[in-house]
Amino acid sequence: MLDDSLLDLPDALARADRHGLLRGAAEAGARVRTALRHATEAGVTELSPEGRPRAVLIAGSGAAATGTADLIGALAGAAAPVVRLTPTGVAPAAGALRWTLPGWAGPVDLLLIATTEGSEPGLALLAEQAYRRGCTVVAVAPGRSPLSEAVGAARGLLVPMATAPSGQYAPNGPQTPTGERAPNTEGPEGEGTLVAGSGALWALLVPLLVLLDRAGLLTAPAETLQRVADRLDRTAERCGPAIATYSNPAKTLAAELADSLPLIWTEGTAAAPAGRRFAAVLAELTGRPALAAELPEALPAHGALLAGDLAGGESDPDDFFRDRTEDGQALRARIVLLRDRPAGGLTAAPAARELAIGHDTPISELEPEEGSELEALAELIAVTDFATLYLTLAGATPA
Template identity: 50%
Template sequence: MIDETLLDAPDELARADPRGLLRAVAAAGAQVRTATRAAVESDLARLNPEGRPGTLLVAGTGPTAPLVADLLRALTDDGIPVHQLQPTGALAAPGALTWTLPRWVGPLDLLLAVSAEGTEPGLSMLLEAAYRRGCAAVTVTPPGSPLAETSAHRRNLTIPLATAPHAEPADHPAAPGPAWALVTPLLLLGERLGLFPAGTADADAVHAMADQLDAVAERCGPTTRTHDNPAKTLAAELDASLPLLWSEGPVAHAAARHAAATLAGLAGRPALTAELPMALAAHGALLNGSLVPGAGPEDFFRDRVDEPAPLHARVLLLRSPLPPGSDGNAASAAAAARDLAFEQGVTFRELESALDTGEETAPLRLAAELIAPLDFAAVYLSLTSGARA
């Protein structure tokens, strides 16, 4: 159980946050701007692509690689296959992990390697394997790191990792916020390679995403009280529950998967994801089972003295705003999800967006609007429950 009194006590929250998680997530917008400047000044600006790659392969440690793969997949809208390489190893530690290229990888494919430290031997070995296959590679990593040196030796494009100068790094491998410094250069790369519709991830779109991240940080920061703070409200609601993160639309799918990983890795809270309309079938049994309040004939008479609060399912829907003139299929799926949850007595909430639903929303602004509040919520859950994973 969380200590909800901490949510409206900024000084206490600061004392409970020796690892700097709140500073890290609040600095997401600054990370995007700093990474954009570094990418524009790097060799990326001089890249002259000859056609588009056949397949994008993404490799890296921590939560960044899945987020990169999911966002690229969302922005390309299945126009180019995006394949995340899963590491193997005896331990989930940077020095013990290895990555293997699929047998079909060749000169038409592009490997994207991301690392905040650049010290993983397995990633350097992966670059060597890609070189032998004739597969081009792009690396985002700190300058001077072993991974950067391997990339330069094989004449790959290396984009130096640049973090915001006043953003202190958080002492937690799952800390949200710093990941944006690794994600941003690859969004700009995708725009340069023509992987997305024109203007989706150019410098203006990326700066607009940074502005949106700042706006979310203002709404969700520790000094904003709970009744006006969507992230604190989410943290209180998600406590003692199993979140079912249902999503509609490619960007929302990416946000839901990232939220589940952050809740587990940072706050130690499990969450399940599913996409509409298949979520209705995939999680239907959960809505009928013991996770539903009042489930079981003996529940009413159960002795609750000194008994921990039971875990209940809670549906949180993430979805893209419907553009003007769109058909009603998406609205029908969301309505069906809402009706099913209400019929089963399961709490249902749609993550509210501050974006203008009267016009088509830029994908990167939407990504910031969906991802950042849940990042803040995971941080608040971690701090107020004493999680120190």
């Protein structure tokens, strides 16, 4: 059950947030800026690729790496095939995963490796395999790691992963003893505390966006990425723990999703990967099942769910005299509609709302402010990440 009262008690949220998850989410904008600087210092912005790669292969471990592959695939569109390499077994090291290049991969293909750890033997072996095949290798990983050595041996390019700056300003976050905001005390090498979450996603994603922009596969100039960082900062201010639920879109969404099965329906290029990420982090952090689908396919795909036991209303309204105190809270479907600019200006949102009303199913809607596709993506990810964290910290679990 969700403790609604906890949402408007910043001190209580801070005590519950033993791993600094809210701070990590608030520092996503800072992580974008640091990652952009690391990419520049690594020489990515000066690259002059000779034509586009035939295909982009992406490998990595953890949720952040998985999300990176999904986002790049959505943003690249039809410019070049984007193939996520999934582990196919175990590597020679005990308990290690193994990644393998497809048989057709060769000198005209680009291998991207993204990891927050850099110690996976399987990724080091993948870099070696790519070198033997003639693939170009680019990795984003911790600078001092076994993977960095393997990428160097494969004559690849390594961009050190941006960590969260020590003492970095976080909207509505830690203050000095005098009550002033903590200053940015980032060291000369950008060292700091690495906090898992959306910050890790952007730390991996930004250098690869810069690279693919240089290769002509998508549009992500430095100016756009700076605006993404600004959008993340503004969203963190709107969604911070000090902002009351009634004016905080993330807390509002968290309260609406209490005891619900989220059906995440998306419309628009940026909304689709944001919705899939939302479902993944809900499952990972809260243990709450969630289903994501794109409109208009979501309507027939989830229509049967809305007509069954998960639909709104009581499952047995005639049993007035049953002892409800002994009943567990029933899990009911709730639609979460994430919208960006739909293709061709056509929208299936009215049909989605009509279906929800027809099945007595509540619906929550999120739509980003005007801006580029990357800015819209950043805002949707930030709001849903904060909502997931509030659900986690307030003790929300499926009934």
